[in-house]
Amino acid sequence: MNRLTIEQLSKTYPGGVKALNAISLELSNGMFGLLGPNGAGKSSLMRTIAGLQSPDSGRIIFNGSTVTPGSVLIKKQLGYLPQDFGVYPKLSAATLLDHLAILKGIAQKAERKEQIGALLQRTNLYAHKDKAVSSFSGGMRQRFGIAQALLGNPQLIIVDEPTAGLDPEERNRFNNLLSEIGEQVIVILSTHLVEDVRNLCTNMAIIQNGTLIATGRPDDFVKALDGKIWSKRIDKKDEAQQAHRVISSHFTAGKLHINVYAEDTPGDGFLPKQADLEDVYFTQLTQS
Template identity: 70%
Template structure:
């Protein structure tokens, strides 16, 4: 069982942006979802965990080792899939994985070959192993990204916005692959897609403006909102009035009209109907209460 303990991480950039403010988390095997809007601090947190930058203060303990003091300790056990990764033109998937395996310190040619072929099979790319990665579709590239992240049998994998731009079929295939991998290792999944977190993650955190807003199990958060989320379809012109009168947490378009969700401890009246909360309501309720 792998454990990652993050204790009071703080980071302020030279321009004054507080990217992390006393963030504390404890993560074990499985897929951990990290939700937040652009600029929330997700990437800063992931780069710090990966040892790519130092925090101003705080600790990161991975399987008992202090990786802030010695970043190389986590890099030896880390797989990383960034949102965008470049590939060499005209280099096949097999040859690129061979090159990356050497960089990761897999010195045995026999071991490299066995790992690469097994990973190509696992990611459903074996039939395309001799094709240039630059010619792959978006979904195939993401699966290749998983293959390179798994080289060297890492204990922790960081995945940044992995399904952005994928069609529904590729997204499902990718998520199934992550779910299978997450049984043995820690996967930190940074995303803005609430549905992916609900489908994949047993634990999650919501961060915004560098601060931790919520940390726990998705279903627990949903249950806590039971009886507090109300909805109504309104004319677009009436939205400003409703924002003044109610705690509007989200607005969606339906057939040219706007469906609004509001947070209220008691029935707000005025035509609102109680709705079954979901993780998207949790997300927007947390963001709303921090404004």
């Protein structure tokens, strides 16, 4: 069983931007969802865990050893798919994976060939192994990203906004692959898409403005909101928006609906709504 411990991690960038504010987490094997709006500090946390930047204070411990920037330990154990990654424009998928495998320390040619073939099969890219990665569609490129992240059989995998921009079919295919991978290792899924966390993760955290505002099991969060979320169709200038704690609003069939948090019925035409993880997310963001 792998274990990742994050203790009081803080990071402030030049100019005074506090990206991380005393974040502490404890993770073990499985899918862990890190939710937060754009700019919340998710990518800063991922880069710090990956050893790409130093924290100002706090520490990261993986399987009993402290992670430091550039440490060989984390490089050998880590698979990382950043939000944006570049590729050499003319290299084929197989050739680029071979190059990356060498950088990961897989010295034996036969071992590299075996791993690369297996990973291309696993990511459904084997038929495209001789094509330039730069010519791949968005979904194919993300699956290639997972293939390179899995080189060397890492025990900690970080994926940063992996399904942004993918069509529904590619998103489902990618999420199925992540779910399979997460059975034996730690997978940290950093995203602003609540649905991905709901579908994949058994544990999660919500981060905002560099601060951890909630952590726990998605099902427990949802259960805690039972009977406390109410919905109503309103006119855009309806005073209900000012009179209640509105957590979210959305259009359905061209009509504006608001969801509010209230311990008891707010009356005024509001109907009870079955709570879901999106309600958890917006409730946490609006109370922090």
